Amino acid sequence: MHLPLCGVRLSKSHGARFFFLCFVFWGCVAMRRGKLIFGCITLIFTLATGTNPHASATAQDKQDALIKRGDYLVNNVGRCAECHTARKANGELDNAKHLQGSPTWFAPNPGIKFKKWDKSAPDLTQSGRAGKWTEERLVKFLSTGEQANAPMPAYKMTLEDAQAVTAYLRSLPGTKKKGVEE
Numbered sequence: 001m002h003l004p005l006c007g008v009r010l011s012k013s014h015g016a017r018f019f020f021l022c023f024v025f026w027g028c029v030a031m032r033r034g035k036l037i038f039g040c041i042t043l044i045f046t047l048a049t050g051t052n053p054h055a056s057a058t059a060q061d062k063q064d065a066l067i068k069r070g071d072y073l074v075n076n077v078g079r080c081a082e083c084h085t086a087r088k089a090n091g092e093l094d095n096a097k098h099l100q101g102s103p104t105w106f107a108p109n110p111g112i113k114f115k116k117w118d119k120s121a122p123d124l125t126q127s128g129r130a131g132k133w134t135e136e137r138l139v140k141f142l143s144t145g146e147q148a149n150a151p152m153p154a155y156k157m158t159l160e161d162a163q164a165v166t167a168y169l170r171s172l173p174g175t176k177k178k179g180v181e182e
């Protein structure tokens with residue numbers, strides 16, 4: 001809900017909205033009955049407190065949306081797990097160890113000499129890069145593609161996408177959830 005005059009947005013929750021409107025109504029009635037100061041105080045207090053729950057709800061909503069987009073980019077587009085998740089003996093991804101690092105399961109054709117070829121892909125969760133690198137460092141790595149050694153693809157994501165991927169990786173506890181440190 002938007003009040004154009006005051007430029008405030010109200011909480012999405014119906015309960016909060018109901019009480020907010022009751023207080024606004026009460027404030028207006030008080031003002032009409034001549035209790036101007038009492039009415040003003042009620043209105044100011046209501047507007048001040050009524051906008052706060054929404055402010056935090058919006059920040060949380062935005063963060064949730066960012067993580068959801070990161071989830072999509074990591075798991076449906078970039079398919080980071082193909083290299084960063086360990087595999088079971090039958091070659092399937094071991095989803096219990098999602099993005100917690102893995103030895104590289106393929107090797108270059110003997111005729112191709114890479115300057116640098118990494119034999120393992122690191123843990124990307126809170127127990128690995130997402131916990132140890134700053135947000136800025138991860139975003140830079142994913143948006144510039146600089147310093148990615150084969151077979152890590154040199155992703156050149158937009159800043160928004162790199163931020164979403166970073167937010168998603170930071171939301172994964174990795175081995176920290178079991179209380180196991182690297």
Ligand code: HEC
Pocket residue numbers: 073074078079080081082083084104118119120121122124129138141142147148149150151152153155165
């Ligand atoms: C084809 C395999 C492959 C895929 C797919 C892949 N990676 Fe990697 N990644 C690697 C390897 C191997 C390394 C180690 C080499 C290196 O550090 O550059 C690595 C390293 C990294 C590092 C650490 C870089 C460093 O300098 O320590 C990050 C962060 C990373 N990958 C993120 C991702 C993300 C996010 C995705 C998906 C969007 C992804 N990777 C997809 C293979 C892969």
